[in-house]
Amino acid sequence: MFGLKSAEFPSPLHVFDEMPLPGSTFPSNNLLHFKLHSRCLVGKVKVAAKSDELSLAHKVFDEMPLSDTFAWNNLIQTHLTSGDLHHVVFTYQQMLLRGVRPDRRTLPRVLAAVSGLSGDLFVGKQVHGQAIKLGFSHDQYMISALLEMYGNLDDIDRAKCLILDKSPSTNAVSWTLLARLYIREGKPSLAIDLFYQMLDSGAEIDSVALATAISAASILKSLKDGRILHQIARQRKLEVNVLVSNSLLKMYIDCGSIEDARATFDRMTSRDIISWTEIIHAYVKKGGYSEGLKLFRRMITNGLKPDPFSISSILPACARITASKQGKEIHGYFLRNRISMNLTVLNALIDMYAKSGCIESASRIFARLKHKDVISWTVMILGYSSHGQGELAVELFREMEKESCMVQIDPLRYAAILRACTTARKTEEGTLYFKQIKAPEVAHFVLMVGLLANAELFDQAMLFIQEHKIKRHAEVLRALLDGCRIHQRANLGKRVAEQLCEQEPLNAENYVLLSNWYAHNAKWDMVDKMKGMIEDMGLKPKKAYSWMELRNKVHVFGTGDVSHPRSAGIYWELECLMKKMEEEEQKPSADYSLHDVDEERECIGVGHSEMLAISFGLISTNSGATIRVTKNHRVCRFCHESAKIISKIVGREIILKDPNRFHHFRDGLCSCSDFW
Known part of the structure; x- marks a missing residue:
């Protein structure tokens, strides 16, 4: 097994059968001197392990005439920590060959290694047999290790029957571990059933057990079970626990109840970065960009430093032409505070700049990437x-x-x-x-x-x-x-x-x-x-709207809209521009034959929503400033031609985003080359 021939060393179970029974003493004339010497050797083992010279660690043991369990446990733990699972089992076999008796700390570590070695259920069963013979099979650490091992290598239900149902001393840890195994195997409903059995058995419910059951309800998107578990959390005064409250928050979000999620968030007495990120991500995902940005600012004000996941959650809220300013401010905050930005965050930044109309900024970040993944390339190509x-x-x-x-x-x-x-x-x-x-x-x-x-x-x-x-x-x-x-x-x-x-x-x-x-x-x-x-037929065609942001306020315009406080100035500016077009014989023709907005055909072009937004931008911003407008419908031919001419007359860049693309109007030309 593990690449070694069976003839190289006897079966661990066979060696175990020849060992002294529990309670026997080791034949030594000076046991105190031996223990002190072995602990000194443990120090040498740790030094060797830190320098990645595990072979040297074994040589130290080879020089020992006799060693105790403490020293061997340290070597096993060293291999386990380094991920060298094969050597954990091999060291355990050598330990048995040397006549060293395992204790309650030894076998769970060996089982943890066996659990990570696919296909070695036979070795795990041998270790289980040794635990029974030593009288450790009902120890809580041993039960947890056996559940993990059987759950990984065999069948979860069999593991439950074999261990949990026969053990008189099961506690919340064992129940919870089994529930987590059910969730990992894609059986969240069984995890919830197990939690209810746990309640009926009178076992003590802790925050981890409750959070595990809530996560199962989250996976199932079962709002009914989630609310029952929330009530249990209140009754047992576990709702204030941050692990439980975060689990409840995620459950309500996954079940589509943003109202319950926000109520849970507002009641939380203690919030960590996970709490803030979950609620921010929920609002952004549902299109509540403004509320997501407000919560992000509150999080920073409360002294929490954003992590990569919270950063990548908020950036989509800025991936709109009306939120480009907020996106730049957040990016600047990251740079000023030297917040670490991994590739996921950098990709989100590229996407944010591209979707908010700042393709040059997106291109600069992309060019500086030392390592690019498939998302980096795709986001930039689409941008x-x-x-x-x-x-x-x-x-x-x-x-x-x-x-x-x-x-x-x-x-x-x-x-x-x-x-x-x-x-x-x-x-x-x-x-x-x-x-x-x-x-x-x-x-x-x-x-x-x-x-x-x-x-x-x-x-x-x-x-x-x-x-x-x-x-x-x-x-x-x-x-x-x-x-x-x-x-x-x-x-x-x-x-x-x-x-x-x-x-x-x-x-x-x-x-x-x-x-x-x-x-x-x-x-x-x-x-x-x-x-x-x-x-x-009772159908309602979608109305056309355009909007732009000015001084942190979004101004929305409909077709023929006269509700804006500055409507008189807006229409006057447009009429002046149209007059200049006529004088220069550049007035565009109106063709709505294949346009999908009926109200725009019936309204003169000067009253179209994008034209009103552009005019508002011209009279409300400094000369030379870029005008950024978004429209919920495809821009019509009349407004497209008008925007090109206006960009030349006023000497400004006008960026108009419709559902299909960005139109960069500059010097009488459009970036789409009139193909949109």
């Missing part, structure tokens, strides 16, 4: 693509391919390069990458249709859809529709919109698309029919 820098994204993917021995290129990475090729309009290269995907998913098909349609290769796109039989996927049709919108293929776009109405009869945006097409072609009877269908 470049979303900012219209497709060429850089494709170039970066080629660099990643060179590192393929260290970076795994999986379907998610191929989706990133297909998006990059679409942005860069590299049809041939994108097609080659698509062919490398062994099992394409729907997302890959959608990207390929978008790649072909954006390149105005509609015949190839239609053939691709037919060959792969993917017409039933609405996402595929929308990708085709995007190409129709870009190249103003209104008739084909109408047919695609009709197909979308058939596939998604309850999606109001599909009917709005058709309504706008009919309006563009002056078919007002059909426009009225579409409106009637939307009303009769």
